[in-house]
Amino acid sequence: MSKLNLTLRVWRQNGANGEGKFVDYEMKDVDTHASFLEMLDVLNDELESKGEAPIAFDHDCREGICGACSLFINGRPHGPENGTTACQLHMRSFQDGETIVIEPWRAKPFPIIRDLVVDRSAFDRIIAAGGYISVKTGSAPDANAIPVAKEKADKAMDAAACIGCGACVAACKNASAMLFVSAKVSQFALLPQGKVESNKRVLDMVEAMDREGFGNCTNTGACEAECPKEISLENIARLNREWVKANFSVG
Amino acid sequence: MQLDSRIPEGPIDKAWDNHRFNLKLVNPANKRKYSVIVVGTGLAGAAAAASLAELGYHVKNFCISDSPRRAHSIAAQGGINAAKNYPNDGDSIYRLFYDTVKGGDYRAREANVYRLAQVSNNIIDQCVAQGVPFAREYSGLLANRSFGGAQVSRTFYARGQTGQQLLLGAYSALMRQVQLGNVSMYPRMEMLDLVVVDGHARGIVTRDMVSGRIESHAAHAVCLATGGYSNVFFLSTNAMPCNVTAAFRAYKRGALFANPCYTQIHPTCIPVAGEHQSKLTLMSESLRNDGRVWVPKEHGDKRHPTDIPEGERDYYLERRYPSFGNLVPRDVASRAAKAVCDEGRGVGATGLAVYLDFADAIKRDGRAAIEARYGNLFHMYHKITGEDPYSVPMRIFPAPHYTMGGLWVDYNLMSTVPGLFVLGEANFSDHGANRLGASALMQGLADGYFVIPYTIGGYLSQIKGGPVDTSAPEFKASEQFVNERLNKLLSIKGKQTVDGIHKKLGRIMWDNCGMSRQADGLKKAIEEIPKLREEFWNDVSVIGTQGEFNQVLERAGRVADFLEFGEMMCRDALAREESCGGHFREEHQTPENEAKRDDEKFTHVAAWEYKGDDEVPTRHTESLEFNYVKLTQRSYK
Numbered sequence: 001m002s003k004l005n006l007t008l009r010v011w012r013q014n015g016a017n018g019e020g021k022f023v024d025y026e027m028k029d030v031d032t033h034a035s036f037l038e039m040l041d042v043l044n045d046e047l048e049s050k051g052e053a054p055i056a057f058d059h060d061c062r063e064g065i066c067g068a069c070s071l072f073i074n075g076r077p078h079g080p081e082n083g084t085t086a087c088q089l090h091m092r093s094f095q096d097g098e099t100i101v102i103e104p105w106r107a108k109p110f111p112i113i114r115d116l117v118v119d120r121s122a123f124d125r126i127i128a129a130g131g132y133i134s135v136k137t138g139s140a141p142d143a144n145a146i147p148v149a150k151e152k153a154d155k156a157m158d159a160a161a162c163i164g165c166g167a168c169v170a171a172c173k174n175a176s177a178m179l180f181v182s183a184k185v186s187q188f189a190l191l192p193q194g195k196v197e198s199n200k201r202v203l204d205m206v207e208a209m210d211r212e213g214f215g216n217c218t219n220t221g222a223c224e225a226e227c228p229k230e231i232s233l234e235n236i237a238r239l240n241r242e243w244v245k246a247n248f249s250v251g
Numbered sequence: 252m253q254l255d256s257r258i259p260e261g262p263i264d265k266a267w268d269n270h271r272f273n274l275k276l277v278n279p280a281n282k283r284k285y286s287v288i289v290v291g292t293g294l295a296g297a298a299a300a301a302s303l304a305e306l307g308y309h310v311k312n313f314c315i316s317d318s319p320r321r322a323h324s325i326a327a328q329g330g331i332n333a334a335k336n337y338p339n340d341g342d343s344i345y346r347l348f349y350d351t352v353k354g355g356d357y358r359a360r361e362a363n364v365y366r367l368a369q370v371s372n373n374i375i376d377q378c379v380a381q382g383v384p385f386a387r388e389y390s391g392l393l394a395n396r397s398f399g400g401a402q403v404s405r406t407f408y409a410r411g412q413t414g415q416q417l418l419l420g421a422y423s424a425l426m427r428q429v430q431l432g433n434v435s436m437y438p439r440m441e442m443l444d445l446v447v448v449d450g451h452a453r454g455i456v457t458r459d460m461v462s463g464r465i466e467s468h469a470a471h472a473v474c475l476a477t478g479g480y481s482n483v484f485f486l487s488t489n490a491m492p493c494n495v496t497a498a499f500r501a502y503k504r505g506a507l508f509a510n511p512c513y514t515q516i517h518p519t520c521i522p523v524a525g526e527h528q529s530k531l532t533l534m535s536e537s538l539r540n541d542g543r544v545w546v547p548k549e550h551g552d553k554r555h556p557t558d559i560p561e562g563e564r565d566y567y568l569e570r571r572y573p574s575f576g577n578l579v580p581r582d583v584a585s586r587a588a589k590a591v592c593d594e595g596r597g598v599g600a601t602g603l604a605v606y607l608d609f610a611d612a613i614k615r616d617g618r619a620a621i622e623a624r625y626g627n628l629f630h631m632y633h634k635i636t637g638e639d640p641y642s643v644p645m646r647i648f649p650a651p652h653y654t655m656g657g658l659w660v661d662y663n664l665m666s667t668v669p670g671l672f673v674l675g676e677a678n679f680s681d682h683g684a685n686r687l688g689a690s691a692l693m694q695g696l697a698d699g700y701f702v703i704p705y706t707i708g709g710y711l712s713q714i715k716g717g718p719v720d721t722s723a724p725e726f727k728a729s730e731q732f733v734n735e736r737l738n739k740l741l742s743i744k745g746k747q748t749v750d751g752i753h754k755k756l757g758r759i760m761w762d763n764c765g766m767s768r769q770a771d772g773l774k775k776a777i778e779e780i781p782k783l784r785e786e787f788w789n790d791v792s793v794i795g796t797q798g799e800f801n802q803v804l805e806r807a808g809r810v811a812d813f814l815e816f817g818e819m820m821c822r823d824a825l826a827r828e829e830s831c832g833g834h835f836r837e838e839h840q841t842p843e844n845e846a847k848r849d850d851e852k853f854t855h856v857a858a859w860e861y862k863g864d865d866e867v868p869t870r871h872t873e874s875l876e877f878n879y880v881k882l883t884q885r886s887y888k
Contacts, residue, residue: 015799033524033637041529041750048748048803053794056802058317061490062530064631065415066321084634092637113461114800117317121438124318128430132423133382137302137700138373140380144337147391157384157409160416164320193382 003029004091007099008043010055012115020112022101032092036071036079037062039091056115064088064228067163070170071116072103077167077226085165085228105166107175109213120166122212123180129208130201131184133194152190159186161229168223168231174215179223181209182239183231189242199246206243254507254858254873257661258362263879264344267366270662271705275712282307284716287707288455288470290442290497292319294414294692295675296476297421298699304425304433306704308711311468312425313437313457315492315805320422323478323490324695327414328535330398330406331378331692333371338395342403344368350401351690352880354580355655355683356832356848358510358856361879362662363680370701371693375407377700381420385409398537398689406689411535411627417692421699441805442497443736444729445473445504445671446721451714452504452671454721456729458737460805463798465730465737467721471711472670474703475501476695479654479676481514483813483820484765485757487651488520488533494809495816498658498677506666507858507871509659509679511816512824515686515833516766517652518584521635522604531650532635534628536688539577539584541612541621542645544568546605550595556606556644567591574888582685582833582846585649589766590844592648599646608644649766653691655682655833656823659858659873663706664698667858670714672707674698679856684832737797740807745790749803752787753810756817759783764821769837773825777818784814819859819868826870829853843888850882 006027013020030039037059044054060068069086073079079089094100102116110118148156160183168179185202188194194201217236224233259270277285285308289300292314300312314322334347347368352359379385379393385407386394398406409416428434437457444456446467454469480495481487502508519539521532545566547559568587569576579587588605591597598604613621618641622629629640636646657679664672664680675695682690759779763772787810795801830839830846831853839847855872862868 031525031527034527035529035635038527038529042527045748045750048792048794049746051792051794054803056800059491060316060321061323061326063326063532065412066316066323066325066490068316068321081634088631088634090635090637117800120317124320124426124429124436124438127423128426132427133380134427135377135380135424136305137298137377137424137704140373140376143335143375143379143385144392146379148387149391150387150389153384153387153391156382157386157416160384160409160419161412163415164318187384188382191382191384193380 002032004032004094004096004098006030006094009099009101010115011103012055013112015114016111030091032090034091035062035087036073036089036091037069037087056117058117059087062087065163067165070105070118070120070166072105072170074101077105077170078228083228083230085163105170107169109175110166110169122214123164123166123177125212126177126181126205126208127184130204133188134197146192148191156187156190159183159190159231159235162231163229165228167226167228169214171222171226172215173220173222174218176217176223177209177212177214178217178236178239179227179231179233181205182235185242186235186238189238198242199249202239202242202246252860252871254659254667254871255661256360256873257663258360259662263362263365266362267369274705274709277708277712279307281716283309285309285711286311286470286719287472287474288313288468289474289476290455291322291476291478291675291677292422292425293322293324293476293478293675294418294421294695295677295699296322296474297418297425298696299474299476299674299703300434301421301424301428302700302704303707304428310428310434311437311470312434313440313442315439315441315460317438319425319436319438320419322418323493324418324692325415326490327692328411328533329537330396330408330413330689331374331417332398332405332689333375333407333693334368334405335372335375337393338404340403342405346403347371347405349880351681351687352683353885354685354687356685356846356885357683357850357854357877357880357882358831358875359681359683360875361877366702367681367694367697370697373701374693374696378417378420381424383409383416383420401687414692417696421696443500443733443808445501445668446725446729447504447668448723448725451669453719453723454726456726456733458733461800463796463801465733467726467730469719469721469726471714471716471719472672472707474672474674475658475677476674476699477677479657480816481651481654483756483817484651484760485753486523486528486531488517488531491530494812496809496812498673499812499816501658501666501668501671503861505668505861506671507659507860508656508819509856509858510656510684510823511820511859512764512827512834513655513684513832514651515581515653515655516585516649518581518588518649519607519647520650521632522599522646522648523601524636532631533650533652534632534647536581538607538625538628541624542577542607542609543611544577544605544607546591546596546598556598556608565591565596572888580685582835585766586835588649604646604648606644607647609640610644613641653686655679655684655686659856663709664702665706665710670710672703674703684834737804737808740791740793740804740811741795741797743788743791743793745792747786747790748792749807749810752783752791753813755783756780756810756814760817760820764817764824767835767837768824770825773821776821777825780814780818780821787811787814822868823857823859826857827853846885848884
């Protein structure tokens with residue numbers, strides 16, 4: 001088992017309106033088997049023992065599926081490993097003596113709550129605007145009544161794998177939420193169950209996205225590169241087609 | 252206290268239909284006069300909030316995460332059972348019912364389990380209609396697989412992310428109701444007390460986790476869907492914030508807590524790597540279909556696993572259980588792993604692990620076939636441990652995973668406090684002493700989508716609707732209680748961290764109330780836990796203030812409750828002088844070291860009543876009757 005000595009440069013901000021600044025922390029003998037969040041736990045335990053306020057960060061399942069992690073590590077959302085959330089990132093990905101810079105998601109629609117914790121409720125409001133199929137409990141036909149081609153179902157699943165973490169927004173120079181919105185629009189556009197409301201859905205969700213202040217997409221592709229679930233840019237192309245189609249149909 | 256389970260009269264296959272007919276209804280125009288609080292947004296909570304709102308009730312839905320979509324149901328991997336019998340392999344509602352009662356080691360209520368099996372089919376219909384992308388065959392029809400030792404293929408799945416997809420389905424239904432104004436959503440809000448007025452649940456007191464504000468919320472009924480308590484062990488597969496606080500507050504306000512000692516220890520988890528360990532990660536038990544479990548025959552054999560010749564390995568599951576081999580149920584596999592590690596034959600740096608070896612399967616089926624079956628799990632294992640399971644055996648160890656115990660509820664899912672309903676893992680009702688794989692998702696959604704929308708009407712139709720407010724003195728009293736407790740936590744200013752004490756509790760619980768239990772250990776734990784509690788209240792350090800975003804304060808409150816709850820778990824384990832399912836008492840085993848039930852004395856639910864902070868809780872019982880399933884000794888030889 002090897003150990004690392006590290007410098008952490010962490011964004012500290014006491015409350016939404018507080019003045020933020022970077023603070024350096026020296027970490028000795030960091031276990032390379034520890035996850036990134038466990039390394040922060042160790043630091044927080046030390047800070048607490050000294051009577052100092054620990055670093056606030058969002059975390060929940062620590063299995064890479066809930067999407068709560070939102071750390072911008074060395075200039076990349078979720079850090080250096082591709083297809084990995086911060087909670088699944090392990091310290092063996094870092095070098096002894098390294099300085100690690102940790103920031104929150106930086107995007108206007110994600111205001112800071114404290115330190116590394118941001119408010120991502122804008123994503124919930126976009127889903128509320130249309131990210132669903134309007135079926136009431138109890139009114140569904142038999143599950144096998146409508147066959148769905150396996151290829152379509154698989155593609156829908158690829159899109160549905162989005163964990164709603166917001167890394168796409170944090171990665172984008174325009175703070176665009178197109179990858180997030182397109183994943184949900186695509187999931188339903190690919191399934192026969194979702195077709196009925198597809199026009200209204202895409203228009204309402206895109207409108208909500210704009211209302212929340214997310215930027216436009218300029219096809220840079222940083223979102224796809226940084227997405228921990230490797231959601232494809234293909235979905236953005238599908239979103240654009242759906243949106244154009246809906247504008248013509250609704251007229 | 253007489254526990255009335257309110258199981259409907261008549262044959263079991265007609266019970267739910269008859270009961271639904273007999274329940275009084277709230278007419279559609281009157282539903283808007285009733286409001287319901289739902290705490291939790293996992294499968295049970297989100298499904299209940301959405302379904303109740305669709306019916307016309309006004310719903311207030313609370314969760315402790317930043318978004319309802321983060322609830323820990325999201326982490327379930329394997330699948331969800333239903334008695335659709337699409338594969339034509341002999342499944343039926345009756346068979347799903349039978350398997351679930353047997354799997355629970357005959358400690359669940361027959362009528363509840365039968366209803367669960369009945370509505371399982373509606374759940375699949377509902378989820379497909381919501382756009383849940385279940386796995387499909389080339390025909391375009393739904394795919395099934397077998398799971399958890401079932402002899403039929405009844406498990407529906409969405410890759411290794413079934414929980415995620417089902418939760419996002421329920422979340423989308425919930426957000427639709429938020430948009431329509433039928434649900435008021437309160438994220439980052441923690442329930443810290445239940446308010447009972449004139450004997451009825453009438454609201455909750457919450458802390459806004461961003462501003463620290465303490466608020467009262469009133470309603471005509473309260474539904475708790477707040478999950479399980481595996482984190483009493485500190486290390487478990489649960490998400491870090493999972494806790495018992497909401498359920499425990501309800502217990503202290505008069506709701507009985509049933510079978511707290513029933514915990515499930517899952518055999519295939521990634522072992523502890525070091526002191527820093529914050530949680531454990533589960534890998535689907537489907538791995539045991541192809542992996543062979545072994546340890547070295549010699550004690551303390553430190554050779555690299557591939558250097559240990561075949562003749563010096565002990566494939567102990569295959570040896571002890573020749574007919575089921577590596578596929579014995581979860582509780583049996585977990586105890587066997589503990590036994591070989593206790594003998595000093597465990598592997599890895601800590602000696603607390605056994606090998607799960609795919610070398611033979613790779614030789615037999617080829618690497619590509621194994622990759623197709625388990626690629627995502629192998630990838631996850633590699634990411635966490637840094638070891639490649641295609642070339643070296645995985646190391647696995649059991650970890651607390653699910654809790655079958657929970658607040659006691661009747662057939663209507665109502666607790667002993669009228670107006671307080673409990674759904675999903677938070678209640679005790681359907682899994683008995685052991686839960687089968689792919690049944691947790693089924694129960695959460697059954698409770699939320701298809702049970703509570705009917706049964707809550709039966710309660711609400713009997714009370715007056717109309718505006719509610721928080722003017723009753725009980726609300727003020729609860730707020731005061733909550734404020735005083737938070738202030739007390741902040742005023743201790745001791746030397747130990749919250750996590751430090753939580754880890755100590757976890758150690759006591761794991762050593763004495765974990766995979767196997769015995770009277771001396773449990774008695775020792777019952778002495779040690781109050782001492783640790785005292786240590787906590789005298790020496791814990793809770794940094795910061797009440798009126799701010801304060802994650803230490805959040806954790807401190809939860810650990811304080813675990814420190815009381817853990818003692819009750821041990822008392823329950825001590826009182827249950829038998830072994831059943833996940834509860835294994837060393838004094839009660841067959842000559843072959845298998846669990847030995849005592850049906851004569853313990854065919855009952857134990858439900859604990861709070862008697863005061865310094866009092867021993869009272870144990871009540873609800874006797875279980877088995878009219879359809881015959882009680883037998885489980886055997887996997």
